[in-house]
Amino acid sequence: MSSVSSSSESRAGRKEWMGLGLLVLPAMLLFMMLTILFLAIPYMAADLAPSSTQTLWILDVYGFLMAGFLVLMGTVADRVGHRNLLMIGAAAFGVLSVVAAATDDPALMIVWRAALGVAAAAQMPATLGLIFTMFRDAKQRGVAIGTWAAAISAGVAIGPLLSGLLLEAFTWRATFLVAVPVMAVVLIGSPLLLPRHHGAGAGKLDLFSALLLLATLLPLTYGIKSIAMGEPVLVSLLAVAASLAFGAWFVVRQLHSSEPLLDVRLFSNRTVSGALGVFILAATGLGGVYLMFTQFLQLVRGLSPVETGLAILPAALVLIAVATLSPVLARRVRPGYVIATGLAIQVVGYLLFTQIGATTSLPLLIVSFIVLYPAVAPSMALTTDLVVGSVPPEKAGAAGGLSSTVNDLGISLGVAIVGSIGVARYRSEIDGALPSGLPAAAESAARDNLDGAVAAAEKLPAEMGAALLRASREAFAGGLNAGAAVAAGIAAAGAIVAAVMLRHVPPTGAASATPEPDEQAAETVAAEGPGTKN
Incomplete structure (x- = not known):
């Protein structure tokens, strides 16, 4: 009888499902911002006159900074609280969206898109961490994670579609301002629907590893773009070589860390x-x-x-x-x-x-x-x-x-x-x-x-x-x-x-289903987990 009661108590109720609805909003929007400029970039180019290289940086620096800081922000969330970091990131994203919308310089646009990537990185681990806190029942958690993942995919897909509607009625600046009401909803709804939550054991704040990850991604991107643009080959190759060196350093550092930023194992x-x-x-x-x-x-x-x-x-x-x-x-x-x-x-x-x-x-x-x-x-x-x-x-x-x-x-x-x-x-x-x-x-x-x-x-x-x-x-x-x-x-x-x-x-x-013998052997040597989905 007590086990049945315990199981019932672990299941999420209406408040948790409403909280999930709130959490998928930033997840969808933050990934939508990866593609929302696809339709807007010709209009932005007409106003800002960026070079082709600057255009590519405006489009992709957001994703690189978001990827580079995502794992670090998971550690920060454990320290300051997942709900708190979600709200801080939402506030920063809303303000930066307004600033980016008012920008008339392509170099500054790259800076603000990069800053938006960091603000996005602050929110994503918090959304996932809160889902694990709110949904203790394995089946419900699976549904919640599936919904969260679907929202991310939908965001990537609908970015250009929403952009087309915004551009018809407004200017390209509206593609940034659309984030403001969403972030306002997150700020208002979070204290009402989301629990306070800190990680059970907040790990080491390894900023240096995060910088190594960025030092791996950005020179690689620069090198690829330089080669494609016909710039001096030596400079491009040096950038790619630097990226590989920083990447190797990052992996070695994670393998030797008791609290790795990214568990490469x-x-x-x-x-x-x-x-x-x-x-x-x-x-x-x-x-x-x-x-x-x-x-x-x-x-x-x-x-x-x-x-x-x-x-x-x-x-x-x-x-x-x-x-x-x-x-x-x-x-x-x-x-x-x-x-x-x-x-x-x-x-x-x-x-x-x-x-x-x-x-x-x-x-x-x-x-x-x-x-x-x-x-x-x-x-x-x-x-x-x-x-x-x-x-x-x-x-x-x-x-x-x-x-x-x-x-x-x-x-x-x-x-x-x-x-x-x-x-x-x-x-x-x-x-x-x-x-x-x-x-x-x-x-x-x-x-x-x-x-x-x-x-x-x-x-x-x-x-x-x-x-x-x-x-x-x-x-x-x-x-x-x-x-x-x-x-x-x-x-x-x-x-x-x-x-x-x-x-x-x-x-x-x-x-x-029982794995075949060779599959069992492959999973036995895996360092983490069962290796198959049950």
Whole structure:
């Protein structure tokens, strides 16, 4: 009788579920801010006139800073309290959003986007930590974590759609200001619905490790972009070498720390390393192509923001449906195979994108994106649960934070890597295609990026402006083709990783499934957890 009573007391009630509703708001918004500028960037470029390199930094520095500080902020949350840090982060994010919206300098915009990334990092571990506090029952906690993960995926998906609506009614500055009312709701609702909670044993505040992680990410990004932009190879290679050195230092420091900032030993768990590897590959391939496709629709096909949002909408709706069905399918089919199939379909979508030209019909563009975009849904829907479910309960919070970090990192790497390749191909193709007699200023603007070419064409005589637009749009289509080809290779690698490294994970409905002998041996040597999802 007492065990039944205890079980009943551990189950969450209406207040906890309302609290979950509050927690998914910042989770959705913070990941939405990774993609919300995809449609806004042409309008921002027209006002701020950033270089192509500055444009990429504006887009991806938010994700890199968020990823770099996520794990550190988990330790801070244990010290100051998860609810307190959530509110501090929400207040900072709201203020910084207003400041960024008022900025007219591209360099300062990069600074404020970076600061927003740190404020976002303060909130994400707090949301997950509070979920673990509020939901003690394992089944309810699984539903809550699934809802939280779905909100993150939805945020990434709806960012450009919301941006299109905002741009139709307001300016690009509204894409920042939309965060203010959400953060106000978080600040008002947190004391009413969320418990006070401090970590049972607040770990060491290892700021140096967080800086090492940033020193790994940022030089790598700089090196990749420099190579793509045709800057001196030696400087680019030195940046990449520095990144690798800092990365090695970071790993060694974590392995020798009694309280590591990031428990890299979790990667010895086959399921954790496989799921996170798959997800970072899937997100990296998609991030850059998604950005270029939204620019293509606006700057090449001439769609308005709302028309662009409507063109993306069918694929987004299919993605939501596939994300909903993926966990159901994973009850009968091994999750690794479900994810691998999705990524294989995504490869087909990327290959369709390699055939897109400046005059490709809009229906064909929409159909190609419907093939490409929803195919990432299985990896989005299943990997977080695989990661969290494959480690002991005391490691679940760290595993969830690791999953969020990889999500940030993948999309930002996609913008950096695939986006830089697209810019490099654009510059290569535009060089031999510019009409003769262009003014020096127009030629320089057109060589830098498509935004500059469009702005320059408006100031030229009609015939010369039309020739410049044709050349720049064809060059941008070539950039999209090149980026899609690289993304196809990345997605193919992800499909192989999923099929090989996650094949031991049984269908989620097969709770009593017994691993094969070789699978048991593989999991026995794993340093953490059972290694399979039960």
